[in-house]
Amino acid sequence: MNELNPLLPEVATVVEIVQETHNIKTFRVKLDDEERMKAFHFEPGQVGQLSLFGVGESTFVINSPPTRMDYLQFSVMKAGEVTSALHKLNVGDKIGVRAPLGNFFPYAKWKGKDIFFIGGGIGMAPIRTIMLYLLDNKKDYGTISLLYGAKTPEDLSYKDDIKEWLADPNLNAVLTIDNPAEGWTVDDTHKVGLIPNVLKELAPRPDNCIAVLCGPPIMIKFTLMALKDMNFPDEQIFTTLEKRMKCGVGLCGRCNIGGKLVCVDGPVFSYDQLRELPPEL
Amino acid sequence: MTICFLATEGLVPWLAKLAQNYRVFAPRREGKAIIFRPWKEGDKAPVPLKATVAPKGVMFPACETLVSYKTTKDPQQLDKVSLTLKAPVKAEPTVLFGCRSCDARGFVALDKAYLGGKFKDPYYEARRNATLIITHTCDNPTPTCFCTWVNGGPASPEGSDVLMTAVQGGYVLEGISQKGNDLLAGSGLPDGSDKLNEARALRTEAAKRVTPRKDLSKAAERLKARFTDMDFWIAQTAKCLSCGACTFMCPTCQCFNITDEGDPASEQGGQRLRSWDYCMSPMFTREASGHNPRMVKAARMRNRVSHKYWYSTEYSPDGRFSCTGCGRCIAQCPVSLDIREIVVKAIEE
Numbered sequence: 001m002n003e004l005n006p007l008l009p010e011v012a013t014v015v016e017i018v019q020e021t022h023n024i025k026t027f028r029v030k031l032d033d034e035e036r037m038k039a040f041h042f043e044p045g046q047v048g049q050l051s052l053f054g055v056g057e058s059t060f061v062i063n064s065p066p067t068r069m070d071y072l073q074f075s076v077m078k079a080g081e082v083t084s085a086l087h088k089l090n091v092g093d094k095i096g097v098r099a100p101l102g103n104f105f106p107y108a109k110w111k112g113k114d115i116f117f118i119g120g121g122i123g124m125a126p127i128r129t130i131m132l133y134l135l136d137n138k139k140d141y142g143t144i145s146l147l148y149g150a151k152t153p154e155d156l157s158y159k160d161d162i163k164e165w166l167a168d169p170n171l172n173a174v175l176t177i178d179n180p181a182e183g184w185t186v187d188d189t190h191k192v193g194l195i196p197n198v199l200k201e202l203a204p205r206p207d208n209c210i211a212v213l214c215g216p217p218i219m220i221k222f223t224l225m226a227l228k229d230m231n232f233p234d235e236q237i238f239t240t241l242e243k244r245m246k247c248g249v250g251l252c253g254r255c256n257i258g259g260k261l262v263c264v265d266g267p268v269f270s271y272d273q274l275r276e277l278p279p280e281l
Numbered sequence: 282m283t284i285c286f287l288a289t290e291g292l293v294p295w296l297a298k299l300a301q302n303y304r305v306f307a308p309r310r311e312g313k314a315i316i317f318r319p320w321k322e323g324d325k326a327p328v329p330l331k332a333t334v335a336p337k338g339v340m341f342p343a344c345e346t347l348v349s350y351k352t353t354k355d356p357q358q359l360d361k362v363s364l365t366l367k368a369p370v371k372a373e374p375t376v377l378f379g380c381r382s383c384d385a386r387g388f389v390a391l392d393k394a395y396l397g398g399k400f401k402d403p404y405y406e407a408r409r410n411a412t413l414i415i416t417h418t419c420d421n422p423t424p425t426c427f428c429t430w431v432n433g434g435p436a437s438p439e440g441s442d443v444l445m446t447a448v449q450g451g452y453v454l455e456g457i458s459q460k461g462n463d464l465l466a467g468s469g470l471p472d473g474s475d476k477l478n479e480a481r482a483l484r485t486e487a488a489k490r491v492t493p494r495k496d497l498s499k500a501a502e503r504l505k506a507r508f509t510d511m512d513f514w515i516a517q518t519a520k521c522l523s524c525g526a527c528t529f530m531c532p533t534c535q536c537f538n539i540t541d542e543g544d545p546a547s548e549q550g551g552q553r554l555r556s557w558d559y560c561m562s563p564m565f566t567r568e569a570s571g572h573n574p575r576m577v578k579a580a581r582m583r584n585r586v587s588h589k590y591w592y593s594t595e596y597s598p599d600g601r602f603s604c605t606g607c608g609r610c611i612a613q614c615p616v617s618l619d620i621r622e623i624v625v626k627a628i629e630e
């Protein structure tokens with residue numbers, strides 16, 4: 001982040017691009033200023049603004065963990081003007097980066113607890129950061145579990161990671177897709193069904209467990225209901241919010257929910273914090 | 282505190298002297314409107330009335346360049362492209378002359394938004410620091426004025442460096458801030474202490490002419506209770522055209538958009554611009570997915586009113602409204618929507 005001018009991006013280069021699904025690409029970028037790249041520090045859950053000059057700027061979570069700093073990774077779902085233009089980038093292209101922005105997961109307070117991650121679709125991006133970070137610090141945490149759901153097997157991102165996650169003895173990973181699909185054999189780690197239903201089947205115990213969920217608004221809504229049915233206390237449930245943003249630094253007045261600004265007061269909120277906000281998601 | 286007297290005929294020469302060292306903005310009549318424009322030697326005396334549009338643009342222009350960008354190809358190695366970004370944050374010494382107390386207090390509200398959070402706006406900050414505000418205390422409150430309802434007044438010193446009050450034969454200038462006192466001390470103007478009582482009496486008289494004050498101290502609490510009362514908001518918003526005039530006239534509206542103009546690969550490159558935006562626009566919060574948390578006009582008006590009289594009291598340490606009661610949003614509204622009525626109804630009904 002430019003300390004003197006939070007609206008001035010830093011120049012960065014795209015070093016690698018991964019086509020995750022038909023509409024999601026992952027971009028690995030490095031700041032051109034090597035000293036600044038070396039000194040770059042962020043916390044899991046924080047976001048960055050990617051700039052394509054002449055098109056605009058959009059907000060994405062940094063989905064590589066702070067423990068793996070070869071590059072900064074952003075996953076981009078093609079949806080609007082900026083994301084469509086980002087999808088046309090090639091390795092070696094220059095972009096602007098303003099990062100890190102926003103708050104982060106309060107992982108220090110989670111030490112000694114079990115963690116249950118729930119990611120839906122592109123919502124797996126913020127989960128990836130905090131999950132890998134906790135796995136890199138596994139000795140401090142109890143059981144770490146993941147439920148990752150997408151519409152179809154083709155819509156699951158991070159396919160190379162998934163193989164590792166399923167094989168990782170420190171992680172209980174379960175995948176689910178909305179409807180049965182060819183080649184998808186249902187077993188202990190591969191399910192069919194919507195996330196809230198599969199979650200109920202897995203039935204994580206709420207005592208000493210933190211639930212972290214990210215995904216589209218409809219998935220959040222029903223997954224929250226499922227967690228409440230399982231008696232998860234509000235202060236043990238964490239999610240991230242998205243809003244249309246421009247400045248990303250609390251000035252342009254666009255991403256407010258009541259008196260809170262998602263860009264600086266979020267994107268991470270606990271459910272008890274969310275309940276304090278006016279119902280305007 | 283330095284107090285000076287400026288005779289009526291001395292006003293223009295004094296401004297001319299200021300204009301040698303400062304960029305001076307003063308209200309000028311243009312057609313039916315009164316607008317803050319650069320004042321230069323040879324110009325007539327500024328109009329001593331409240332301007333049609335708040336002088337917000339002096340610190341926060343309606344459109345400005347945040348970053349200029351340009352890509353350049355290396356002619357020896359065509360796949361090697363470099364990107365240059367420039368963000369000149371600079372401000373010239375400026376005097377904002379002849380605004381009202383409601384205008385000066387507007388900058389105090391903007392300070393909370395732009396300078397009071399986690400990140401500061403360097404463009405606004407540079408101009409704010411380089412600007413001296415000489416406020417003409419108000420002697421003609423209009424029916425749309427309600428500065429006293431929102432803890433201000435026609436001669437509130439908040440946000441001003443110098444207060445200027447018209448008295449018999451000229452003006453009493455009263456230093457408020459260090460900057461203002463220094464300016465007066467070095468001005469060579471005669472002492473005006475003997476006329477301060479006359480000025481104070483006139484200010485008290487003016488305050489009496491502001492629309493009788495309604496108590497808005499319960500606004501935040503009552504708006505909070507009203508949040509889910511959509512029938513109320515639909516009824517209050519029915520005639521709004523979503524034109525945005527209220528926002529663009531407002532001394533405290535802070536929202537802006539950021540857009541890019543120009544191809545970085547072109548010879549002249551391009552600019553990332555910031556321009557005033559308005560929260561009554563249906564596009565304001567519309568996301569790329571099509572989702573819009575404020576899909577209907579009533580939800581947008583609820584946000585606009587709640588921001589000014591509730592949300593701002595949460596993020597300002599002093600519980601300040603993001604409204605200074607200048608009444609421009611009422612006076613300039615093409616359908617005569619009155620924000621006072623909405624707030625008072627929310628409190629009383």
